[in-house]
Amino acid sequence: xxxxxxxxxxxxxxxxxxxxxxxxxxxxxxxxxxxxxxxxxxxxxxxxxxxxxxxxxxxxxxxxxxxxxxxxxxxxxxxxxxxxxxxxxxxxxxxxxxxxxxxxxxxxxxxxxxxxxxxxxxxxxxxxxxxxxxxxxxxxxxxxxxx
Amino acid sequence: xxxxxxxxxxxxxxxxxxxxxxxxxxxxxxxxxxxxxxxxxxxxxxxxxxxxxxxxxxxxxxxxxxxxxxxxxxxxxxxxxxxxxxxxxxxxxxxxxxxxxxxxxxxxxxxxxxxxxxxxxxxxxxxxxxxxxxxxxxxxxxxxxxxxxxxxxxxxxxxxxxxxxxxxxxxxxxxxxxxxxxxxxxxxxxxxxxxxxxxxxxxxxxxxxxxxxxxxxxxxxxxxxxxxxxxxxxxxxxxxxxxxxxxxxxxxxxxxxxxxxxxxxxxxxxxxxxxxxxxxxxxxxxxxxxxxxxxxxxxxxxxxxxxxxxxxxxxxxxxxxxxxxxxxxxxxxxxxxxxxxxxxxxxxxxxxxxxxxxxxxx
Numbered sequence: 001x002x003x004x005x006x007x008x009x010x011x012x013x014x015x016x017x018x019x020x021x022x023x024x025x026x027x028x029x030x031x032x033x034x035x036x037x038x039x040x041x042x043x044x045x046x047x048x049x050x051x052x053x054x055x056x057x058x059x060x061x062x063x064x065x066x067x068x069x070x071x072x073x074x075x076x077x078x079x080x081x082x083x084x085x086x087x088x089x090x091x092x093x094x095x096x097x098x099x100x101x102x103x104x105x106x107x108x109x110x111x112x113x114x115x116x117x118x119x120x121x122x123x124x125x126x127x128x129x130x131x132x133x134x135x136x137x138x139x140x141x142x143x144x145x146x147x
Numbered sequence: 148x149x150x151x152x153x154x155x156x157x158x159x160x161x162x163x164x165x166x167x168x169x170x171x172x173x174x175x176x177x178x179x180x181x182x183x184x185x186x187x188x189x190x191x192x193x194x195x196x197x198x199x200x201x202x203x204x205x206x207x208x209x210x211x212x213x214x215x216x217x218x219x220x221x222x223x224x225x226x227x228x229x230x231x232x233x234x235x236x237x238x239x240x241x242x243x244x245x246x247x248x249x250x251x252x253x254x255x256x257x258x259x260x261x262x263x264x265x266x267x268x269x270x271x272x273x274x275x276x277x278x279x280x281x282x283x284x285x286x287x288x289x290x291x292x293x294x295x296x297x298x299x300x301x302x303x304x305x306x307x308x309x310x311x312x313x314x315x316x317x318x319x320x321x322x323x324x325x326x327x328x329x330x331x332x333x334x335x336x337x338x339x340x341x342x343x344x345x346x347x348x349x350x351x352x353x354x355x356x357x358x359x360x361x362x363x364x365x366x367x368x369x370x371x372x373x374x375x376x377x378x379x380x381x382x383x384x385x386x387x388x389x390x391x392x393x394x395x396x397x398x399x400x401x402x403x404x405x406x407x408x409x410x411x412x413x414x415x416x417x418x419x420x421x422x423x424x425x426x427x428x429x430x431x432x433x434x435x436x437x438x439x440x441x442x443x444x445x446x447x448x449x450x451x452x453x454x455x456x457x458x459x460x461x462x463x464x465x466x467x468x469x470x471x472x473x474x475x476x477x478x479x480x481x482x483x484x485x486x487x488x489x490x491x492x493x494x495x496x497x498x499x500x501x502x503x504x505x506x507x508x509x
Contacts (some may be wrong), residue, residue: 020213044161
């Protein structure tokens with residue numbers, strides 16, 4: 001990908017993360033790593049967001065919240081699982097209240113492991129997610145033209 | 148008076164990095180009751196103690212919370228050490244103290260940033276987090292991790308800090324001080340900030356004591372309780388330690404207490420670095436906790452007193468490990484402070500208790 005066709009807006013939700021990945025997601029958007037220079041903006045509104053950053057694993061209580069946020073996001077949308085807990089459950093995979101990674105609740109496009117995830121990995125994952133987003137947008141457009 | 152309406156707040160909310168759900172019962176713009184609901188982050192990690200031995204569990208304990216990660220690994224290690232009668236070398240105690248105070252600095256600056264974000268002062272938020280990056284670079288240089296360090300083990304610490312690194316830490320902290328004072332100046336003097344904090348979410352000393360509040364939240368309501376003044380570990384070697392308190396009991400006082408605690412922590416680190424003895428950084432730990440042996444411990448986390456309890460069963464697995472974290476104490480006070488406030492002040496009041504939901508629910 002040589003350039004991004006749009007500024008990806010992200011929404012972040014802490015599923016059942018230990019905060020380690022959450023603060024790294026915020027730190028990525030702040031000076032130091034400054035993902036905002038790529039046009040990445042953190043929004044609180046699912047309807048404004050293109051990329052859904054989920055940290056932490058899925059449990060009985062938050063699975064509905066994750067699905068609700070995902071449903072409220074408009075197409076095309078990309079889900080990034082941030083941190084090893086979001087990918088597979090990580091160190092907590094055998095806890096009684098952990099169902100597993102985010103892919104148990106919603107389809108995940110990009111997996112970004114790490115405990116805690118490093119800001120460089122998040123930037124990498126978001127760049128990859130922008131590629132997936134463009135791919136999905138193109139597929140949608142082709143489908144519309146085909147009809 | 149209007150009709151009572153219930154407004155849901157969270158679990159996904161722009162001001163909250165963590166999921167906490169509140170049902171706000173409002174009449175017009177006044178909150179008359181706040182009903183918290185928790186459970187979104189519950190993993191059940193206390194039960195993992197049955198399948199991870201006491202050396203492995205330290206990595207789980209560290210991941211109770213990513214902000215107070217060091218504090219939790221320290222609290223757990225100290226509990227198991229007193230369970231097994233292990234004496235930690237003096238240098239390890241000093242190193243633990245230094246890392247613990249550094250995490251307090253990073254946690255409080257992080258919080259100041261989030262508080263600025265809560266009242267919509269985004270540039271101040273960015274400035275705080277920019278400063279915090281410099282503390283994180285100390286962690287990265289000395290432990291290898293930015294938020295999760297894994298340097299504490301039962302019987303000491305796994306890494307030493309060299310004299311060169313100490314000099315660098317001192318230089319970084321000196322460099323932070325000036326910029327930090329400017330940021331605090333904005334928090335304390337700026338009219339737009341004061342409009343959002345002065346007199347908001349008042350809690351009296353009696354109410355704070357009745358709700359058993361801990362940490363900076365209680366100290367802002369003039370409760371001079373700080374576990375560090377018990378003088379355990381490296382804190383016993385400090386020449387003087389006085390908890391920072393304030394009498395106002397509002398959001399402004401809570402900002403002030405935390406802001407001053409950062410400077411206090413910098414002084415503590417400088418004193419510890421000056422007095423650190425040479426020697427081993429850990430002792431070998433063999434055997435397992437005796438059956439029925441019990442130990443408890445308190446640690447002053449950035450958010451307040453955290454209580455640990457452990458019971459052995461004769462094997463290398465513990466029988467029970469229990470933590471009582473500061474936020475679970477402070478939630479009661481938060482609900483009290485929310486009663487009667489304006490709807491627009493809700494996010495500020497929630498933020499000023501510095502909620503750490505993943506600590507609370509584990």
